[in-house]
Amino acid sequence: DSGVTQTPKHLITATGQRVTLRCSPRSGDLSVYWYQQSLDQGLQFLIQYYNGEERAKGNILERFSAQQFPDLHSELNLSSLELGDSALYFCASSFRGNEQFFGPGTRLTVL
């Protein structure tokens, strides 16, 4: 158990819908990262937050957004969902920005 929690574990929704994925980092970690893992592309970095502020963006679509709250939990919002958004979404956290510890993931299926 890494200490990072993610909810929900599974999410099934339809195209065009909007969903919110939630992540709680390990106790004491200030950085939260979101990654997408699909079968054909491996793990891709989406976005990083540090202590409530956006620190870096990867290839995150404009339909996706995230935020980190004062209690350091983070939410990833995915809107206007398409079939191709089906993937595993992982959250990771770190203290000093080196080792990242991953949560169990949210499996998103868009029908």
Added chain:
Amino acid sequence: EDQVTQSPEALRLQEGESSSLNCSYTVSGLRGLFWYRQDPGKGPEFLFTLYSAGEEKEKERLKATLTKKESFLHITAPKPEDSATYLCAVQGAAGTASKLTFGTGTRLQVTL
């Protein structure tokens, strides 16, 4: 742009048959090279961090080494429970971001 290439894509070993997984990388200033283990449908599990060429880390049957261009994950006398996908990732020194760039992994199967 940071890049990571892992080989082989898949590896099948018999129990006790040692081997090595390769991770080649290009990065503008290496802050760290990371190895993770991932079981199907689970999150990556942190194994090692290597920071500079010549560094080695060991954990049970696994040993990671680092050169200026590549890293190896040596598996000595593997057991079936070592079956998993092994992921390599790099963290570059550019800017303040500490994102990881991952390879696509080596899928290891260890049979009796």
